[in-house]
Amino acid sequence: MSHTHSIRTLLGIKDEHIIIQKENCLKEEVANGLHCHVLSATLTYTPKACVRCGCVNQKSIVKNGLKTTRPLLLDTAGYPTYLNLKKQRFLCRECGKTFIAETSVVKKRCHISEDVKRSIAVNGTRNMSEKDIAQIHRVSNHTVKRVFESFYDTFRQTYQFLPDNLAIDEFKSVKNAAGAMSLIICDSDQKKIFDILEDRRNKSIIDYFMRFPKEQRAKVKTVVVDLYGPYQSLFQAIFPNADLIIDRFHIVTQVNRAFNIARISFMNTLKKSSDLKDKRDYTKLKRYWKLLLKREEDLSATEYSYQTLFKDSKTERGIVQYLLSLDEGLKQNYDVYQTILFMTNYRKPELFTAYIHEKKNHLTAKMEQALKTFRKSETAIVNALTYQYSNGLVEGINNKIKVIKRTAYGYRNFYNFRNRIFIEYKLLDIKTAA
Ligand SMILES: [Zn+2]
Known part of the structure; x- marks a missing residue:
């Protein structure tokens, strides 16, 4: 294995179009008062077609200088690591426009590599605050938010289907949520969060469940609720055929x-x-x-x-x-x-x-x-x-939500909070093709 190939493997740079500089490819520098590693490489290839006009390259696209970029990679040996990447600029003789070489390692006009983004997205499933995730990846809080948004779909209820066995409990929500308490609805059989309602007041509970088809509500067999009186008559009305179960x-x-x-x-x-x-x-x-x-x-x-x-x-x-x-x-x-x-x-x-x-x-x-x-x-x-069903599951989830809320130093927006819960519970798949 050649020297540069080893570096490539270590840093996870799979794109063969990135050519690592033969001599002195790795430098140690000080940036923003921090010791860091800088790897020098060039991105170049022969484009198949012009990205501006789409014409196929028949020697009509020529190399036209280099553009220096410096995207952030994942840390190496604990040091911040940058890729000093000179990207090839091309000129298309057909349309007269220029364009820059592209790579899967780092997206166009982006300052952080895809690996860093993926790592941020994966850390979203751990119980870490956005601030901490930002810090360990050396990016801004805003970048973390943006990465979450691009990697995870926002959870949206389809109102098509209800689980047969439900467990419902309330939890103290974020400050800006309508109503101080929110409601968590779980699928007792799948042992999964089904949805989280911002407001646990009767009206919003009714509005929510009434959006499901009548036959879906009619097929709900059991609902685990707490002893709080009004809930029992409320859920009995919403789920006419369900047996209500008080949590043991x-x-x-x-x-x-x-x-x-x-x-x-x-x-x-x-x-x-x-x-x-x-x-x-x-x-x-x-x-x-x-x-x-x-x-x-x-x-x-x-x-x-x-x-x-x-x-x-x-x-x-x-x-x-x-x-x-x-x-x-x-x-x-x-x-x-x-x-x-x-x-x-x-x-x-x-x-x-x-x-x-x-x-x-x-x-x-x-x-x-x-x-x-x-x-x-x-x-x-x-x-x-x-019945065998109990609220143990919801209680467990509830405890974890408390921890999520605490490490997040309090979410202000309920929907961001809810999405983070879904991310931590791995209920939102990471989008593979971003
Ligand atoms: Zn062109």
Whole structure:
């Protein structure tokens, strides 16, 4: 392999019309205070036809000087790298006009090579801010935006087709979006984002789904939604034949929050008390509160370890038993939390519905409220414990969106934000022929 051929391979310059200078082809220079590599080459060939008038070259096109350009290549050995490329200028004797030699390495009138652009486009799928992508490629933020626009189509909904099984959740959107919250719609089977709606308010949700053909809406089988009341009747109206499913995670969150409130309010009464034992119990609750949230069945009843606060060896179960013995209200709320957790985890729809109708004592207002919400959404909860679908997928996507938003230092424009989400989820193909 010749010397220049090796350089060609290293830099990814495949165009044979680019002839790398024989002597001293690679120079080290300082540009803008930065050490950089500059490779000198010439682009020349015999054109088949004139690009201006289209006439076939029968010795009618002659070489007419060189035009020096300096496109940016990808870094080599960590240094910014430029191609000092002298492009052949041609004169067409037929039309009298001139034109410049072209290459696939760098587009006409472009200051960055196609490789750099491709690398920018690929980095768009990673969770990096546009600013960071611009910086590592040594280009402006604006260039990154332009490359995204040229490499990825903007996502457009066709309103022709709806997935059979949907999962819908909301997320806090960008500042300029209409409505503070946006809606994310996923295909539960494909495990993919189906669309992102700027505004999660009822009117815009209805407007959006009503644009799909009626038979498409009628064939939707399940919709996973959160417990937020108005959504359930709304989606039932939009998808008349669908079974609504409350996300299991949301069921547990309800009782989890309610139980935490009960625990904190009990802890506050202990904190205010002047009794020394109350103060000690407060410290114990403060130390071991996480055990109360753990699934009861996961608490160890056999492994003893010395606990300074008890001045004794205790098992996890022993500690929890002690904490619950402190207050009847705490224990009752704990029981509801654990029961719901158990029935949700082991999918016991019949037990669940029976349980939420049972009369219970000593529950906090928040816990009563949670049970009331469950009673109102009974069918959707039974579905949640029957179907396999859940919002885990959407929650995951939602978390990633938060990260995208954070690394982007906040998108101002909702559509740019949405497109970046689609790019990161690789839902937009890189255009091959640009
Ligand atoms: Zn011509």
